[in-house]
Amino acid sequence: MTRSPATPLPSPDERRRLRTAASLTRRQLAERVGVRPETVRAWEAGRSAPRGRNREAYAKLLAGLAEGAADGGTRESAPVRQEEAAAVVTVCLEEPGGDGRLGAVAPEPSAFAQAPPPSSAPHEECLTPAQAFDALYSFCAPALVRQAYLLTGRRALARESVERAFQLAWDRWPEVARDPDPAGWVRAAAYEWALSPWHRYRRRHRQPEPPPPDEDDRVLLETLLRLPPPYRRTLLLYDGLGLGLPETAAETEASTRATAGRLTYARETVAARLPELSDPDELRRRLAEPAFTGRLRAAEPPVVRGGSERRARFWTRAAVAFTVALIGTTALTLHTAPTGYEPPVPPGETVRGVPPRVAPGPLSEDDRELRDRLRKELPRGPERLAPQAR
Structure with a gap:
């Protein structure tokens, strides 16, 4: 009786790559x-x-x-460099006095991306601004939501940060489309909104959110949130996205030496809490785990564009209303203001030589005699004066 040979198993790295390529979490595969x-x-x-x-x-x-x-095409789970996974999308806009061609839109290659990155071979298509924006959003938004969640630990804030960043990008789309790295432009805007210190004063952000279900993921997220925001952002950009040290320093607006110090401190802090992540490669794989961020979904591109347009209309109407109110107030002031100069009333001055007013008091003896004489003469009237000849 012969025993059938066991099915061969791939290497540990290949096992992880196959699971990540199928967008399966460890919990789903374990079930x-x-x-x-x-x-x-x-x-x-x-x-x-x-x-x-x-x-x-x-x-x-x-x-x-x-x-x-x-059958469907595989993708690598490790972070790839931007020049290896960039797709050139030339946007056509009808601008007077020009050919209407905007710069290249390079979607952000990242290990956080769920959808497969576009082909490394550049291709050129003529798309409308809305189509180019939707293409950039569809590829970058899911990854940015997960990155923002790693920065904040809040799912709602992560989605809000990405939507606000893309709304700002749609408002300034000609500028963003001409940028050499549109994905980096949107990523920087999303990170700035996510790490804004003003969120702590919002009522809904005062209540803690439920942590990830996996214990190891929960410990890693708590360790990341204990890091200062600049250190957390540096670690995510360098080890999570695979950016170089100069690019990370430029995006965090710090010197290369300061960025290297932040990265070293962040790695040591994570390794002290989780010794198995002392290896940078293992840390990159853990940061790129789809299961780490749970179920995070970004809004659809038309919804984001519509929200950006509604916000622009609101602020435009608010600016018009404020201008009208300012003009009306100015006109009313001009109508009611005096047309001539009226000097102000000078303050009173003290007159010298006038005895001060005193309160009535007891009469002296001379005053009483004078009073009696006046009372006697008043009924008869004053004495008649007769002229005398000289």
Whole structure:
């Protein structure tokens, strides 16, 4: 009696890549195999190997994922450089006095992206501004939402930051489309909104959000949120997105030396809490895990464009109303203001030589005699004066 050979298993890195390419979390894959998520993490890290029925189920599942990836096209899970995954989209706008061609729109390549990146071979298409904006949003928004969640630890704030950034980009679309790195422009705007210190005064941000279900992910998120915002942003840009040190320093508006110090401190802090993440490669893989951020969905591109247009109309009407009110106030002031100069009334001055007013008091003896004489003469009237000849 012969025993059938066991199904071969790929390497630990290949196992992780197949799961990430299929957009499966460790918990989802563990439920299919019938084990715990910690067991799947150990299999992918190479610390242990499956045995028995778990090995057969795990191997068949990976084989199915490999076949599906071969049919639909695979993608790498590690961060790739921008020049290797950039797609050139030339936008056509009808501008008077010009050819109407805007600069290249390079979607942001990132290990956080759920959708496969476009082909590395540049292709040129003539799209309307709305189509180009939708293409940029469809590729960058899901990744940016997860990045913003790593920065803030709040799902609603992460979605709001990305929507506000893209609304601002749609308002300034000619400027963004001509930018050499439109994805970086939007990413910087989203990070600035997400890390704004004014969010702490909002009522809905005073209540804590539920943490991730996985314990390791919860510890990693708590460790990241304990870092100062500049350190957290530096770690995410360098290890999460794979940017170089000069590019990270430029985006965080710091010197290269200060950025290197922030990165070293952030790595040491994470490694002190999670020793298995002392390896930079393992830290990059953990930051790129789709399961880390849970179910985060960005709004549809037309909704974001519509919100941007409504916001622009609101502020335009508010500016017109304020201008009208200012003009009306100025006209009323001009109508009611005096036409001639009226000098002000000078303050009173003290007159010298006038005895001060005193309150009535007791009469002296002379005053009483004078009073009696006046009372006697008043009924008869004054004495008649007769002229005398000289």
